[in-house]
Amino acid sequence: MDLNADLGEGFGIWRLGDDEALLELVTSANVACGFHGGDPSTMRRVCAGAAERGVAIGAQVGYRDLAGFGRRHIAYGFAELRDEVTYQLGALDGFCRLFRTRVRYLKPHGALYHAAASDEAQAAAVVAAVGAYDRELPVLCAPGSVLAQLAVGAGLRVVAEGFADRNYLPNGSLVPRTAANALVTDPEEVAARAVRMATERTVVAVDGTVIPLQVESICVHGDSPGAVRSAGMVRATLIDAGITPKPFA
Template sequence: MGLDLNSDLGEGFGAWTMGEDASMLDIVTSANIACGFHAGDPTIMRRTCALAVQKGVRIGAHIGYRDLAGFGRRAMAVAPAELRDETLYQLGALDGFARAAGDRVRYVKPHGALYHAAAADAGLADAVVAAIREYDSALALLGPAGTQLEESATLAGIRFVGEGFADRAYTAAGGLAPRGTPGAVLDTDHAVAQAVTLAETGSARIAGGDATVTVSPDSICVHGDTPAAVEMARRIRAALGDAGIAVASFT
């Protein structure tokens, strides 16, 4: 029994930093690296790719809306054709730094508002998948299972990998509870428990209660900007090991 552990990294910009990327790369098996649209810049992209390769962590393109000011968490009206081009642009940019470091991008994961929008909108999901096919159809798409992203990827012959979140509570419909919802962001103890539950039963907590919803992930995410994210990830990996669950990348 194995499971991937991923984190969103490289999310600084210029002199502004976020998270402890170097420490997180000692723990996770896959790194979703920002591509310069919601966060990241060429220097950060190069540095994060180099660290990932050095530590044997798989590189994923963490694509987002072109929204540095809003960190990619604001809903935006982007036409599918434009989203296809912006996805291809971000993917190619990060892959250049990954190859300079001695590896390549292995998968794509949408970020923030785009993650949720493309999960619900077939046109946006198709646009993301179209860019992946144009660039390299061997790439995988990481996202929420049972959504438009999975359907679009499957129809296009792109490998889809379902994702769950250790540090976030869910809605009854299976989506992530909005960050402003009470109980939406889990503390370390609850995140560790949820990671093991996700791995063992494929279910996660619904915000504000004890009920659960089916998620069935092949990869579990720990957000790099979550308070005490490194300690959380370290404890999650240890708890998965104690439960007899091997942690390994999906690519």
């Protein structure tokens, strides 16, 4: 089972999350590419750290929205979004090459992640960017989403993702971040949810509904409270359950 986290989301002198500590725990790093967070020096630093530790590097592409941290919806046209995703992929891949590695997968961030889950035009733009850049790149996204369906249809590999530190609604979507109960902050609960995803292939929604959830990768958000402790407990608990954390890509 892969364990991923969002890294490199600081900008300039502003740091978000503990990238170095998380790189010791995760198997895949979703690296911000400068649009919703991150900057060239941050990208270089995280790529160097990931390469040194054998952590797979993924391009976490987002809307051009630093002020809103990529969490505000933007009504992009197809070609513009396709090209902005391509731009971000290429920028991160350039830094990967400095450390004899490469971008191993793509994951949308924030509002783009949610838009591509249901908006066919935006999902198609992401798929077009990946297909033209490197058809071997997997797409990390929500299982059953529009993005997943279009990517499969285009012959791309799709890797289904579950969120150990986010609550789910009964329909299988995430509780909106505007809701008070959007996040799961207790590291022990986060770890228990991750093991359930890995072993029982289910998650319990906020109303107690048990939802089937077949995933290959589990995310712990790097900007969440207690992210390092949560990621550490998830990793240790998976190992205790006989599950070896390893990159999917």
